[in-house]
Amino acid sequence: MPLLERTDSLSAARGIIAKSKATETEVVIDSSLDRYVRYADCGPTQCADRERTEVRIRVRNKSPHGYQEAAAACGSLEPAAWKAALERAQELALVSPPNPALIPLGGAVLVPISLRDRATIDHTFEAKARWIKLALDACGKHALFPAGLAQTTAISRVVSNSCGREVHGYQTRAAFSLTATGKSGEGWAEGVARTVGALKAEAIVQRAVDKAVRAQDxxxxxxxxxxxxxxxxxxxxxxxxxxxxxxxxxxxxxxxxxxxxxxxxxxxxxxxxxxxxxxxxxxxxxxxxxxxxxxxxxxxxxxxxxxxxxxxxxxxxxxxxxxxxxxxxxxxxxxxxxxxxxxxxxxxxxxxxxxxxxxxxxxxxxxxxxxxxxxxxxxxxxxxxxxxxxxxxxxxxxxxxxxxxxxxxxxxxxxxxxxxxxxxxxxxxxxxxxxxxxxxxxxxxxxxxxx
Amino acid sequence: MIEFAKLAVSEALRNGAQYADARLVRLVRQDLVLRNGALDGADAPEEFGCGVRVLVDGCWGFQAGPLWADKGSAEQNARALGRRAPGVAKALASARTKKVELAPEPPHTGSWSTPVERDPFAVPLAEKLELLRACDAALQGRSETVVREASFSARAEEQWYACSDGAEQHQKLVRVGAGLTSTAAANGTVERRSYPASFGGNYKSGGYEHVLAWDLAAQGPRVRDEAVELCSAPLCPSGPRDLILMGSQLALQIHESVGHPSELDRVFGHELDLAGSSFATADKLGSFRYGSEIVNLEADSTLAGGLDTRGWDDDGVASGKWRIVDAGVLKGYLTSREWAARIGEPRSRGASRAEGFANFPIVRITNLSLLPGTWELDALVADTQDGVLCDTVKMWSIDQRRLNFQFTTEIGWEIKNGVKGRMLRRPTYQGRTPEFWASCDAICNAAHFDVWGVPNCGKGNPMQVAEMSHGAAPARFRGVTFL
Structure with a gap:
């Protein structure tokens, strides 16, 4: 399942809001792709190629003493799943004590359109393995024990409500780290960036190794x-x-x-x-x-x-x-x-x-x-x-x-x-x-x- | 559902895996939080998906995604996940320098469920909210109180597991938690008291019967008043003193200074990139003096009420009971099938777990308890000349090898010449793990023993959350350094 597109996210949120019986309804949909590898002396130790969808539904019923509010979530955009979540939220809201402090949900706003970084989304496990080999080779030359993480993540998020608010954005993140451990001291370096192109794996490895070498005794x-x-x-x-x-x-x-x-x-x-x-x-x-x-x-x-x-x-x-x-x-x-x-x-x-x-x-x-x-x-x-x-x-x-x-x-x-x-x-x-x-x-x- | 797990496994084998397991996991939660009388959170999240783990030529691969309840879609998705998982392992193979080997385990098949007297999800919402309202009412009445909080949480984790070794398992774990907290502000400070434990109360496996047994509202006035009194209580004096730890704080001490150091992946450096390593290295097994002779710490994934009480772990290994520390000596570790062989154990201890469907299983603390001793609490206080009795977790920090720790509790009481006296604010004690446990000279008896849940233990990178419990009765530690 690819990352949810902006138009699909907005359309799905609208569909859920349309089915709600509450006075006000808010839907947040997060679609995420995450690829990570942890590594140590033997190379990759843990990994995951995972995709997730989270649909959060918040409903409110107006009463003379304030809004009765509740929320529910599910991990799928399948109608049976979100309909059940909507029902759970509505059921909870019915018995929730009114909260006079709550104000109505916000209306229409304009936010800038954010763009996806395709290189980060498409970054492969083969490419992560190359980063890891850099770390293993550099640590091997100095008798250091390596441990670290290589990860790329992308999310697509929509927040939409029944008062006219509809915002959507994409966000990516790339990270690579190395902890290099010697007999009596450790060194560490990490790079974290929004795009994988901004990460300089060799420089990260070199920084961690240099630090570890200096940290001995x-x-x-x-x-x-x-x-x-x-x-x-x-x-x-x-x-x-x-x-x-x-x-x-x-x-x-x-x-x-x-x-x-x-x-x-x-x-x-x-x-x-x-x-x-x-x-x-x-x-x-x-x-x-x-x-x-x-x-x-x-x-x-x-x-x-x-x-x-x-x-x-x-x-x-x-x-x-x-x-x-x-x-x-x-x-x-x-x-x-x-x-x-x-x-x-x-x-x-x-x-x-x-x-x-x-x-x-x-x-x-x-x-x-x-x-x-x-x-x-x-x-x-x-x-x-x-x-x-x-x-x-x-x-x-x-x-x-x-x-x-x-x-x-x-x-x-x-x-x-x-x-x-x-x-x-x-x-x-x-x-x-x-x-x-x-x-x-x-x-x-x-x-x-x-x- | 087990059929979808088996489909994913067979698809993985067909695509080059020599080993494969698949976990279908449905997580359901209900959280209710009443804050200053208003419902601050009423939440009912649910997730359902499948994680497929494979070994191809000794290299791990893992693929996870949501499943849909519709049979056709679920079948299609399970197959796709199984088909893709070996590709991850193959892509990473070039960086692998040593092949993963798994300790043997008989292929267990069966079903296991948490014993529940009263299903917490079936208890009417109105009844649960009424309980929280009663707690809130009990916390009212002092102008210094700035936050009143009462919470309830129910969690159900249902899992279907299939493995290429032939294991087929289904289990349903049910957990509940509840508690109340009062925060007061006065004299330029802000102080908090909680019951039965901080950060959402206590948690146990089982049903609503636990929530009722905690009798939350009855403790409201005491909790409220202690928070207010703490704002004008003297700061705990610094220097060495005897320390009596009550159960919930002792549970944290066990968790941080015995549980995490005995995770074998950490011992061998595989958590160095974030959580750190362990001083309890494998060469110390069987001989290292971890504590005094009365210190016995038992891991037990069959413990009644334990948050990690289950039929099998996420490697499909049957639950069991073993000593981590026996008569003060390091005797065991927490292991998975991957790690058991590293210390020559013939089988895994069954401590491999993953959060939900989308995480790779890692070595986790299971239920780990300090076995009770012989003392009555009153007698222990009477036997203490210069000490502090400390209760309820406020702050914790421990170094990357789990040696140097510093903890702060919500409240303390001075003990002078065997008498519990004035209240002390912000008692902060600091120590080194083996010396601290070696200073333990008295543990209360089984009548004072309770099981304390940790519902939010973070480990891994990216971080995973797991649940476990620690049984403890109050205990005394001699000559502890207070800051």
Whole structure:
């Protein structure tokens, strides 16, 4: 089954809406193609060539006390499947308590048409095997153990409702990663792009191997506060928690956001600016959100000053404005959330950032970062895949891994520079963002590992 | 349905596979969430599809797609998936340097279902919503409360499995979960309490009888008040102290510091690209001191109420029970058919599972429990001079070899000279796995033992979600470092 075409998606959604007896109906159809291969020392270890269809149907019945809302989903566009889902949603809605806070579904909007990248959709397993052989050969030359992922994905999404809204978009993603492990240290590199043509497999392999070679024989290190240069992957693991836990209207409304009482205040150094921008050239994303509302670029932090949070239609109505277009597909356990976080670049190269550190650490990546306190964004996590001393502005020996426990609000308050290069990076728990390397004058490490 | 699985397998064999298995999986869920009195989520998703896994000259291939209920379409799709799967393996063969070999397994045939007293899907929606409304009412009454949440979840996973070895299996797994949470904001902080566990409550395999047994609404006022009191409670002091962990937190400790490190694919580096590896390397099997002599950790995919209690795993291997840690010594691993042979085991332990139809089976934690000891909880508290009793998961983080961990619980209580005293906010303890388990000197008895569900364990890349449970009774750990 090929990726669902725009016209077929819209037609299918219209057909479902036409059969609904609810006051209002919304249909979201995701059609996806995904090809991935995981690999290790023996070559491919897991793989999948998979296609999926998800049809989400949200219905609402108007009552004197508000909308009664419910949703259901199925994995097929076969009429029997979506009709059963529609019935389940309608049955649930009938007994749902009315919610006076819900506003009517949004009407017609215009969003730009997005194009498919045919090369990414058609990228073959043979081509992925060639990437993997590059990694295996390079690791073999240095007695390193390889492990990684090669993946290409494409989705076609339509959001359509009975109030006249119809938006559709295509999106592709390609990723290739290598973790190269030696006797006493690891190196890692990953490339993530919207199109497979933007991935440079050889460069990714070379970066991971170089890092692994340098990461061997790490020396012990004491916990404590260190100046750090965080490479983009490490930055992503931290700032994505700002998106998960603080940049949404619901977190501020429920007083759990680090932005409570801080909007408009100079919280961070002027070198820090954070936007949400679905049009960023390195990570162009669907131009509409989970409710089908057009996304708008949002300045979240401007020269160190938090400016605003993102909204969906309900929070926008509550605050008396227009939605910023940051709803997740509804219903969702989460409120509105930035999904295209961009930390603006600085003017320095990573080498120049390092040159400005007298005594500190260069951190490649952070592992299993998690949240202790949302109000101060206290996080903990472990360094990973290459942590190095910086002495007198020069990267030196590898050190053993360290666990940090610190308030991100406090730590970003010590920002002294950002690199001019940015990268698309993700984190263990989900999401991807565009970030530079950052230099902080103090990050607190509370314990160490023996490796 | 088994006929479609068999069709896919025979089509794969016809197209060059030397081994093939096919899983038809139907996943059905019903989720209800009441948030601040309003229905925040009423969702009834369902998916149905087929995943075909093959070996061609020792290289894996996997093809998955949705199936349609219509017989003709289902037959056509199952055949197509079986026909295409070997092509994936052949395309990847050039990068394969070592052939996959599977441990032998007799071809089991049969049917297995979760024992259910009351089908959670058949319970009238009005009754379930009434239960959530009662929870919400019980959480009301304090101005400091900013979020009240009550949730119910039912999941049914029906699977038809056929394998070229001759296995034909059908199983239906039913799981339920429910819980309530209150979040309070005061004194510049925000704190949460949950019951019976955080992140949606507790989950068990079985029916609505579990939901009723948790008696959720009765706990509402306590949960609400503790969240409010936490906002003005002192922060847990730092330094070494004895730690008593209650069951749900101990379940997380088992999961992160014993479950994941004993996954054999991780031990051999095949998860290095995302989740990491394991300190519990194969050379330690049979001799490594993982914990004190009273520490016995048993894997059991037949455990009553366990979320991973089933007839067979996704390799078609029969469920069973074995020790991971016996009298404090590392004695076993979690294995699949692919991995069992690597440590000389004659058969897989049956810990291979995939999320839904569209994922490749990987080694997963099954139900894994700390076997009960002999203590009464009151006696354990009375026996503790300087300690903290910690309850309910709030935050967890563990390093890539599963050694250095740091966990925060929702709540703690100071214990001084055998008396449980003042409430402590945000207790955060840190340790190293073998030393931590070696410091375990007391485990409560079977009367305090319960089974705690993990409905959302992430592993793999792309990530797959699986369910399992951990049985535990409260236990004490000496001289643990609090931050």
């Amino acid at each position: 790490p020396e012990p290190i004491d916990p404590g506060e260190y100046a750090v240069v965080l490479e983009p992957a490490a930055v992503a693991s931290l700032v994505l928690f700002m998106a998960y836990e603080g940049f949404g209207a619901r977190e501020v409304d429920e007083q759990s956001s680090f932005l409570c009482g801080r909007i408009g205040e100079p919280v961070f150094p002027a070198a820090l600016s954070i936007h949400d921008d679905f049009k960023h050239p390195a990570w162009v994303s669907l131009p509409f959100d989970g409710e089908g509302s057009p996304r708008t670029p949002v300045v979240l932090v401007e020269n160190g000053v938090p400016r605003r949070v993102v909204t969906d239609r309900n929070y926008a109505a509550k605050q008396g404005g227009e939605t910023t277009g940051h709803a997740l597909p509804q219903p969702s356990a989460h409120g509105p959330m930035p999904q295209n976080l961009v930390v603006l670049p600085g003017a320095s190269s990573v080498d120049e950032l390092v040159a400005g550190v007298e005594r500190g650490l260069l951190v490649t990546q952070l592992h299993y970062v998690n949240l202790i306190d949302p109000r101060e964004l206290v996080l903990t996590g472990m360094t990973r895949n290459g942590t190095f001393r910086i002495e007198n502005g020069v990267v030196g020996r590898a050190v053993r891994n360290l666990r940090f426990t610190d308030s991100l609000v406090r730590a970003l308050g010590t920002l002294t520079g950002a690199s001019k290069e940015q990268a698309v990076c993700g984190a263990l728990f989900d999401g991807e963002c565009v970030v530079p390397a950052l230099r902080l004058s103090g990050l607190r490490f509370t314990s160490t590992a023996e490796f």
